Amino acid sequence: MRLVLGISGASGAPYARRAMEFLAGPGRAAGIETDVVFSKTGRLIWQHEIGTDPASHGLHIWPASDLTAPFASGSARYDGMLIAPCSVGCAARIAHGISTDLLGRAADVMLKERRPLVAVVRETPLSLIHLRNLTQLVEAGAFVMPAAPSFYSRPETIEALLDTVVCRALDRLGVDNDLMSRWSGMEIRREPRSE
Numbered sequence: 001m002r003l004v005l006g007i008s009g010a011s012g013a014p015y016a017r018r019a020m021e022f023l024a025g026p027g028r029a030a031g032i033e034t035d036v037v038f039s040k041t042g043r044l045i046w047q048h049e050i051g052t053d054p055a056s057h058g059l060h061i062w063p064a065s066d067l068t069a070p071f072a073s074g075s076a077r078y079d080g081m082l083i084a085p086c087s088v089g090c091a092a093r094i095a096h097g098i099s100t101d102l103l104g105r106a107a108d109v110m111l112k113e114r115r116p117l118v119a120v121v122r123e124t125p126l127s128l129i130h131l132r133n134l135t136q137l138v139e140a141g142a143f144v145m146p147a148a149p150s151f152y153s154r155p156e157t158i159e160a161l162l163d164t165v166v167c168r169a170l171d172r173l174g175v176d177n178d179l180m181s182r183w184s185g186m187e188i189r190r191e192p193r194s195e
């Protein structure tokens with residue numbers, strides 16, 4: 001399986017870091033190859049929120065300006081793309097077919113080739129324009145997943161909280177993972193009696 005990880009300029013670079021850690025570790029061991037592309041602002045936000053060199057994960061990182069990357073063409077037959085975090089500007093450009101950089105072009109290719117495109121969108125509040133663009137993305141076949149963690153697996157660390165989002169995003173791409181405990185029904189919680 002070959003995937004593209006796009007990292008745009010929304011807050012939420014830790015989601016991208018967790019996805020890179022998984023894809024470079026268990027993902028690679030399971031035979032998944034991952035190509036990474038940052039938007040120009042995505043790099044800046046990564047530097048601010050993470051600060052480490054993203055190349056340290058050992059995944060191939062393409063310059064956003066390099067439209068010669070294999071996944072800029074449908075003929076390369078990549079299997080899917082995750083954009084995490086996805087800015088509303090990035091979502092808007094994809095929804096309107098404006099692919100001026102490699103990240104946008106890769107997303108455009110996924111939609112036209114009917115491959116899974118998962119956008120972990122981060123913005124709040126959402127304007128009517130944002131919502132209409134996200135609707136158009138879903139109509140075009142993308143999965144829009146708000147960068148909104150869940151709590152039913154009782155995450156105790158920020159990493160575990162991030163994984164509740166990354167797990168479900170990887171699920172949509174068909175990537176087997178156990179980043180969070182899956183819901184298996186309500187446990188009966190026995191509270192100590194007060195008397």
Ligand SMILES: Cc1cc2nc3c(=O)[nH]c(=O)nc-3n(C[C@H](O)[C@H](O)[C@H](O)COP(=O)(O)O)c2cc1C
Pocket residue numbers: 007008009010011012039040041042045086087088089090091122123124
């Ligand atoms: C600190 C910081 C945080 C930002 N957070 C968000 C955000 O959460 N969501 C968003 O859509 N844009 C956010 N932005 C604005 C985007 O970076 C800006 O719209 C940029 O043009 C997006 O570029 P890109 O879509 O090419 O990555 C943020 C900008 C800064 C400087």
